[in-house]
Amino acid sequence: MPMNLLWPIVDSKVMSMTIFGLSCVASAIGYAGAAAIVQDIVPNQMRGKAMAVYMLVMGLAGYALDLHASR
Numbered sequence: 001m002p003m004n005l006l007w008p009i010v011d012s013k014v015m016s017m018t019i020f021g022l023s024c025v026a027s028a029i030g031y032a033g034a035a036a037i038v039q040d041i042v043p044n045q046m047r048g049k050a051m052a053v054y055m056l057v058m059g060l061a062g063y064a065l066d067l068h069a070s071r
Contacts, residue, residue: 007019
């Protein structure tokens with residue numbers, strides 16, 4: 001969170017892009033574990049359906065954010 005607040009206000013372009021890159025890596029690490037967490041908390045018989053719902057929700061959220069950003 002502090003990196004997300006810091007990178008837009010840094011004066012140096014190189015430092016700003018470095019902080020932005022580290023922020024993206026930190027965000028990706030959090031999202032990478034989400035699929036494993038879904039499979040850990042769901043019973044064996046429902047794992048396929050739970051992953052399908054998870055992927056659907058994440059895809060729709062990404063699509064909605066992309067549509068919002070393109071306006």
